Amino acid sequence: MSWSSIFDDQFDDQYDDQINNKIDGQSNSRNDESAELNQPELNQQGHQRYQRDLRDPQRGRVPESLINAAIDGELSDEMQREIAHALNYDQSRKQDLLDTAEAINALQMPISTPDFSEGVLKKTDRHRRFLPATWRKRVRASRMVLGVAAILALAGVATIQHINPRLTTLAAHPTPIQDFEQAVEQDADRIVQVIADEAQHIRASIIPFDMLDEFPGVTDHRYTIEINTDAHSNQRSHIQHQVSPYANYSLAHARFPSRVNQPAVFISTASFTPHQITGVRLHHIVQSDHADTKVIECRGVVEIDLEQLP
Amino acid sequence: MDRAQERDLIERTIAGERQAAGDLIRAYQHSVYGYILRMCGRPEMAEDIVQEAFVRVLANIHRFDFRFRFSTWLFTIARRLYINAAAKNKPVYDTDYVGSMGNSSGQFETPMMAQERHDIQQDALQQALLTLSEEQREIIILFHQLDWPISLIASHLDMPEGTIKSHLHRGRKRLRVLFKDKSKLAQRLAEVSP
Helix, strand or coil: CCHHHHHCHHHHHHHHHHHHHHHCCCCCCCCCHHHHHCCCCCCHHHHHHHHHHHCECCCCECCHHHHHHHHCCCCCHHHHHHHHHHHCCCHHHHHHHHHHHHHHHHHCCCCCCCCCHHHHHHHHHHHCCCCCHHHHHHHHHHHHHHHHHHHHHHHHHHHHHHHCHHHHCCCCCCCCHHHHHHHHHHHHHHHHHHHHHHHHHHHHHCHHHHHHHCCCCCCCCEEEEECCCCCCCCCCEEEEEEEEECCCCCCCCCEEEECCCCEEEEECCCCCCHHHCCEEEEEEEEEEEECCCEEEEEEEEEEEEHHHCC | CCHHHHHHHHHHHHCCCHHHHHHHHHHHHHHHHHHHHHHHCCHHHHHHHHHHHHHHHHHCHHHCCCCCCHHHHHHHHHHHHHHHHHHHCCCCCCHHHHHHCCCCCCCCCCCHHHHHHHHHHHHHHHHHHHHCCHHHHHHHHHHHHCCCCHHHHHHHHCCCHHHHHHHHHHHHHHHHHHHHHHHHHHHHHHHHCC
């Protein structure tokens, strides 16, 4: 029986009949003594017991906890009948219950609901397509095969890379350090060769040294040396000339930088006897920036025998 | 829907049957939408939450444990989504929606006055519900609107049954007072408005 039947007048009348029948000594199937006691007018004893059972002895009202229990569906039909009857004598509580019932009825009124199925299935399709079970198994198997193939491919690439790294390198090949060293050596050799080739030109330009014989001693004489070459015209390089005599006499040798295709001025400041000089050694030190970071230094030595000069 | 039917629909959905998934949605959309709508008071928010709840449920339907009820799972997800959404947007009742609730299905052929009274009631009810605390509102909706037993509500909300009852009784008492006041006020406003 629903708790809302408490408000059913017919139900209450039936209950009254039951009580009256029992009071009149007629047969009654109800075996609940409290039912009788809910009719306070019937007898004084029953009235007192009713008050004890269903009403708050302090206030003389039907306890709210009992009403709540009835609404919560925790009371038997018999008990609900008793409450329904007792509420006839507690109009305030009955009105509360009627108000509660109205709110609950409003809560149970139907709500218009939009159909979500299409929208949900459309969204779900993006996440997980609805496929038959057999197809789903095939899709799962295909994914596993693809996964295994990918793992095997990666393992193969790793093995090849271990054996021959160059085969699996997608980016520009890295330059091993031994290649770099080899390149530097080759470069140095090439430069030395270039300088050696230029020696003839240098030899031709060294003619002014011949004047050393004409002005012995401290002469402060200027000699201009110009090394003409096309070999390093585009390189950042400079040439150092170091002039020293072959003889053991002290000769302050001049050492100065110059550039190719530019005249270099050499001033003799040493005190020496010209005839003791049998030759001049020119050290051409070419320094060149290589690969931005590496400076290659190579030395070419040109020995000029003054006596052999033309 | 009994458990056997429910199980059948779920199994067919897991097997990839689109029709079964649609039936599953249609079987529960009314209750879950009613629950969320009453909780938040805004139909567009409720629609978003319910749709997302169904999407999540269907995306993970193969993980469903048949020892439990599908509705419990669905409502738990919907509730979490509602809590997240409510953290961003405080529930506000959309009074413009009053007239559209409960009658567009055409089940109730009521005269204009009865319709107006119904609308006023719904408006008053939603306002009263939103005045209750979250717990009281949710428990009242689950118990009285969705007919969930106390034990299930306790499990759903992870609270002792005694606490559920306490919230239910206090909430119902407050709802009664608020609903009555708001109904009267709404009735008066309806009477004075042209």
